[in-house]
Amino acid sequence: xxxxxxxxxxxxxxxxxxxxxxxxxxxxxxxxxxxxxxxxxxxxxxxxxxxxxxxxxxxxxxxxxxxxxxxxxxxxxxxxxxxxxxxxxxxxxxxxxxxxxxxxxxxxxxxxxxxxxxxxxxxxxxxxxxxxxxxxxxxxxxxxxxxxxxxxxxxxxxxxxxxxxxxxxxxxxxxxxxxxxxxxxxxxxxxxxxxxxxxxxxxxxxxxxxxxxxxxxxxxxxxxxxxxxxxxxxxxxxxxxxxxxxxxxxxxxxxxxxxxxxxxxxxxxxxxxxxxxxxxxxxxx
Amino acid sequence: xxxxxxxxxxxxxxxxxxxxxxxxxxxxxxxxxxxxxxxxxxxxxxxxxxxxxxxxxxxxxxxxxxxxxxxxxxxxxxxxxxxxxxxxxxxxxxxxxxxxxxxxxxxxxxxxxxxxxxxxxxxxxxxxxxxxxxxxxxxxxxxxxxxxxxxxxxxxxxxxxxxxxxxxxxxxxxxxxxxxxxxxxxxxxxxxxxxxxxxxxxxxxxxxxxxxxxxxxxxxxxxxxxxxxxxxxxxxxxxxxxxxxxxxxxxxxxxxxxxxxxxxxxxxxx
Amino acid sequence: xxxxxxxxxxxxxxxxxxxxxxxxxxxxxxxxxxxxxxxxxxxxxxxxxxxxxxxxxxxxxxxxxxxxxxxxxxxxxxxxxxxxxxxxxxxxxxxxxxxxxxxxxxxxxxxxxxxxxxxxxxxxxxxxxxxxxxxxxxxxxxxxxxxxxxxxxxxxxxxxxxxxxxxxxxxxxxxxxxxxxxxxxxxxxxxxxxxxxxxxxxxxxxxxxxxxxxxxxxxxxxxxxxxxxxxxxxxxxxxxxxxxxxxxxxxxxxxxxxxxxxxxxxxxxxxxxxxxx
Numbered sequence: 001x002x003x004x005x006x007x008x009x010x011x012x013x014x015x016x017x018x019x020x021x022x023x024x025x026x027x028x029x030x031x032x033x034x035x036x037x038x039x040x041x042x043x044x045x046x047x048x049x050x051x052x053x054x055x056x057x058x059x060x061x062x063x064x065x066x067x068x069x070x071x072x073x074x075x076x077x078x079x080x081x082x083x084x085x086x087x088x089x090x091x092x093x094x095x096x097x098x099x100x101x102x103x104x105x106x107x108x109x110x111x112x113x114x115x116x117x118x119x120x121x122x123x124x125x126x127x128x129x130x131x132x133x134x135x136x137x138x139x140x141x142x143x144x145x146x147x148x149x150x151x152x153x154x155x156x157x158x159x160x161x162x163x164x165x166x167x168x169x170x171x172x173x174x175x176x177x178x179x180x181x182x183x184x185x186x187x188x189x190x191x192x193x194x195x196x197x198x199x200x201x202x203x204x205x206x207x208x209x210x211x212x213x214x215x216x217x218x219x220x221x222x223x224x225x226x227x228x229x230x231x232x233x234x235x236x237x238x239x240x241x242x243x244x245x246x247x248x249x250x251x252x253x254x255x256x257x258x259x260x261x262x263x264x265x266x267x268x269x270x271x272x273x274x275x276x277x278x279x280x281x282x283x284x285x
Numbered sequence: 286x287x288x289x290x291x292x293x294x295x296x297x298x299x300x301x302x303x304x305x306x307x308x309x310x311x312x313x314x315x316x317x318x319x320x321x322x323x324x325x326x327x328x329x330x331x332x333x334x335x336x337x338x339x340x341x342x343x344x345x346x347x348x349x350x351x352x353x354x355x356x357x358x359x360x361x362x363x364x365x366x367x368x369x370x371x372x373x374x375x376x377x378x379x380x381x382x383x384x385x386x387x388x389x390x391x392x393x394x395x396x397x398x399x400x401x402x403x404x405x406x407x408x409x410x411x412x413x414x415x416x417x418x419x420x421x422x423x424x425x426x427x428x429x430x431x432x433x434x435x436x437x438x439x440x441x442x443x444x445x446x447x448x449x450x451x452x453x454x455x456x457x458x459x460x461x462x463x464x465x466x467x468x469x470x471x472x473x474x475x476x477x478x479x480x481x482x483x484x485x486x487x488x489x490x491x492x493x494x495x496x497x498x499x500x501x502x503x504x505x506x507x508x509x510x511x512x513x514x515x516x517x518x519x520x521x522x523x524x525x526x527x528x529x530x531x532x533x534x535x536x537x538x539x540x541x542x543x544x545x546x547x548x549x550x551x552x553x554x555x
Numbered sequence: 556x557x558x559x560x561x562x563x564x565x566x567x568x569x570x571x572x573x574x575x576x577x578x579x580x581x582x583x584x585x586x587x588x589x590x591x592x593x594x595x596x597x598x599x600x601x602x603x604x605x606x607x608x609x610x611x612x613x614x615x616x617x618x619x620x621x622x623x624x625x626x627x628x629x630x631x632x633x634x635x636x637x638x639x640x641x642x643x644x645x646x647x648x649x650x651x652x653x654x655x656x657x658x659x660x661x662x663x664x665x666x667x668x669x670x671x672x673x674x675x676x677x678x679x680x681x682x683x684x685x686x687x688x689x690x691x692x693x694x695x696x697x698x699x700x701x702x703x704x705x706x707x708x709x710x711x712x713x714x715x716x717x718x719x720x721x722x723x724x725x726x727x728x729x730x731x732x733x734x735x736x737x738x739x740x741x742x743x744x745x746x747x748x749x750x751x752x753x754x755x756x757x758x759x760x761x762x763x764x765x766x767x768x769x770x771x772x773x774x775x776x777x778x779x780x781x782x783x784x785x786x787x788x789x790x791x792x793x794x795x796x797x798x799x800x801x802x803x804x805x806x807x808x809x810x811x812x813x814x815x816x817x818x819x820x821x822x823x824x825x826x827x828x829x830x831x832x
Contacts, residue, residue, distance in 0.1 A: 054462055055462070056458075056462045080464045080466070081464065082464075083461075083462055083463060083464040084463060084464025084465075085464070086462075086463065086464075087463060088459065088462060088463065090455075090459060092455075094453075094455035094456040094458070094459040094460075094474070095456060096456050096474065096475075096477035096478040097478070098477050098478070098480065098481070099473075099477045100568075102566075103473070107460055107465070107473045107474070108463065110460055110463070110464070110465035110466070110469045110470070110473060111463050111464020111465050111466075112464070115466060115468070115469060118465075118469050118473075119469070119472070122472060122473070123572070124566055124569055125566055128564050128565065128566065129564055132564070145566065145567050145568060164463075167463060169463075314638055315639065315642045317635070318634075318635035318636075318638040318639040318642070319635075319639050319642075321631060321632065321635045322632065322635050322636065322639060322707045322708070322711065322788075324639060324707070324708055324711060329703075329708075329712075337702070338702060341701070341702045363589055364589050364590070366586075367585075367586040367587075367589035367590040368590050370586050370590075371583075371586055371587060371590045371592055372590075374583075405814075408813065408814045408817050408818070409810065409813065409814075410777065410780060410781050410813070412693070412781040412784055412791075413781065413794065413810070413813070416784065416794075416795070416798050417798075420602070420605055420606050420609060420798075420801075421597055421602055421605075421606045422596040422597050422602060423596055423599070423602060425591050426589065426590045426591045427590060427591045427592060427593055427596055429590075430590045430591075430592060496691060499691055499694075500691050500693040500694060503693060503697065503784060503785055504784055507590075507591070510693075510694075513694065513697070514697070517697065517698075517701065529690060529694060529698075532689075532690065532691065532694060533686065533689045533690055536689045536690075536691070537685065537689050540689075
């Protein structure tokens with residue numbers, strides 16, 4: 001009951017990338033509780049792949065099945081229920097700057113709570129212990145009632161992670177979830193994603209720029225390049241030569257603590273989002 | 286010394302046919318306006334009419350500052366403030382409701398319809414709305430409140446719709462993609478982003494509405510204006526001049542307050 | 556995490572928020588009372604009958620030739636009032652605005668005997684402008700109608716007074732905000748105030764001055780539309796009469812003309828300002 005992608009492809013239908021191919025014949029089958037890392041150079045299609053799994057874009061080719069359902073054959077209500085079981089950690093956390101951290105975390109459950117409970121929570125949070133515990137896992141409990149525009153980029157990213165942990169999804173997708181954190185915090189955040197996946201049998205898919213984190217934490221690593229799967233291996237078999245091929249055009253292997261290049265934002269759209277969210281410089285090392 | 290050529294003379298004139306023609310056209314339009322209105326300025330500024338004006342002006346002095354009348358003025362001022370505040374508040378609420386469809390969040394047909402409605406509300410001046418509302422709700426401050434609310438909802442609705450269109454879509458989209466209902470995604474994801482803008486637009490309109498509320502009373506819609514109209518029609522010039530001074534003070538105070546607030550906002554946060 | 560560090564399980568902002576909400580209610584409640592906020596008035600049987608009958612006549616608008624001729628005449632009168640009013644306002648604003656402008660002050664340059672007098676005149680000019688623009692144009696119109704009788708003269712002068720005050724203030728602000736060194740150099744080399752303005756400031760600020768004046772003309776058109784409600788001529792006067800007679804057809808015709816006129820003024824203003832840019 002994880003997910004299944006069967007020869008999925010995507011050609012952008014509109015926007016400035018119109019006609020460009022983002023993904024070609026991607027097939028991945030993941031069981032419940034499996035943990036996958038997706039690595040690859042910038043523009044390889046990692047974000048697009050995750051967004052297809054999140055049912056936020058519809059592939060132009062192939063079949064998608066997520067948590068045992070075919071999202072594009074569902075009615076509106078059923079699709080919403082399915083989506084409330086999918087958590088997506090964005091690289092630039094989509095959180096309004098003036099919102100308090102607790103409200104931003106509570107927003108993870110909007111799809112599950114009755115509407116009156118969500119509406120009242122704008123005035124007084126219906127659950128304080130829950131968000132506090134999730135933030136505590138990421139060492140941020142002391143900022144529970146702070147406004148998000150007072151947080152650094154890395155702290156904001158942890159609020160974004162806490163929101164999705166609080167959502168308690170069955171499928172957890174993470175797009176560069178730790179790109180703005182220092183190595184120790186990045187390790188902490190990824191370890192929390194893991195314990196969540198293991199304790200509740202959550203399927204976890206994370207795209208990562210830092211190869212060392214992918215190899216250290218994930219039992220299955222998928223290399224993506226120019227929209228195609230290059231390899232799908234356990235970390236022990238991901239050798240240096242495999243990685244060199246994957247990052248052929250780049251100079252050094254990216255890692256979390258020796259980031260050789262800036263975290264490239266893969267879509268112009270995201271870049272705009274990141275700029276508007278007025279997050280501090282993405283990298284805080 | 287060589288002779289100055291025609292081209293040089295022309296350049297020295299700063300010759301620009303199009304500029305001179307525009308100026309000429311303007312002059313003709315202004316002259317035409319005076320002629321059409323048969324305004325004879327010279328007659329207005331003769332010694333005789335000056336004496337008449339002075340006599341007219343002197344009737345307004347000294348202003349009535351008896352305690353009893355000052356109390357009335359205080360009441361009128363409060364009424365003016367209440368009309369403007371309640372009117373602006375109603376308009377902010379209605380403007381937000383109308384801005385949602387006007388920003389295209391409920392389909393193209395509704396977008397066109399609400400845009401038309403907003404434009405219609407906005408184009409009718411407050412005073413005309415007030416005259417209409419006096420018919421609909423009777424004489425008194427409630428008519429003025431409604432008039433301001435109607436005109437201002439048109440203005441604010443349009444501004445709010447622009448804010449909505451320019452708001453970053455990511456926060457609300459992320460929530461919708463985690464299964465939140467559209468209304469909740471809006472209040473959790475979009476509203477917090479645009480609230481400061483909505484508040485500052487509303488305050489700015491409130492400032493303008495205070496000015497407007499002082500004169501709505503001329504058609505019977507309450508406030509200081511109604512007092513002024515009443516006193517003048519009874520030829521009570523000293524009382525009228527007190528009311529005018531109160532209006533002036535109110536406008537100047539509001540001006541100063543808003544300049545002060547704006548200066549504070551300009552200061553870097555620290 | 557040690558328990559001591561855990562924040563308490565209640566919202567620390569709740570008390571402050573409740574306070575604000577209560578405060579807002581405490582202010583709003585009397586405001587609603589003072590504004591005689593009572594929506595039921597709208598559904599009062601008598602008001603409904605008056606309004607219903609009145610609105611019922613809105614369709615069709617009165618498009619008879621006689622009435623349209625009247626409307627056309629009033630429309631031209633409205634535009635003429637705004638134009639003449641702004642022209643007079645400039646006559647008022649230019650000297651006052653120049654007097655206010657520090658960078659054109661001769662007495663500022665050296666400690667002359669008349670420095671105190673210059674400052675005094677400036678304060679006086681500032682005060683005059685404040686009063687001129689602080690009194691709403693409709694109030695000026697109401698007073699002037701009493702002095703000059705019904706008709707457009709009062710409207711023109713009302714616009715001249717209020718907009719003269721606004722233009723004078725903004726003119727001096729525009730002149731101060733630009734580069735004032737050329738004017739100062741001219742004054743220091745013995746030039747007069749007026750020449751310092753024409754040679755030193757106008758070339759830099761002329762466009763902005765003209766653009767602001769056009770914008771104010773547009774506002775003056777909107778203002779002259781309603782001047783008639785106090786008897787100062789233009790479309791408003793026609794509307795006031797039709798309204799008093801509860802003639803819905805005429806009112807709806809005038810309303811349509813209002814909209815067109817405001818749109819036209821808007822378009823002309825945008826066009827002229829683009830021409831300047």
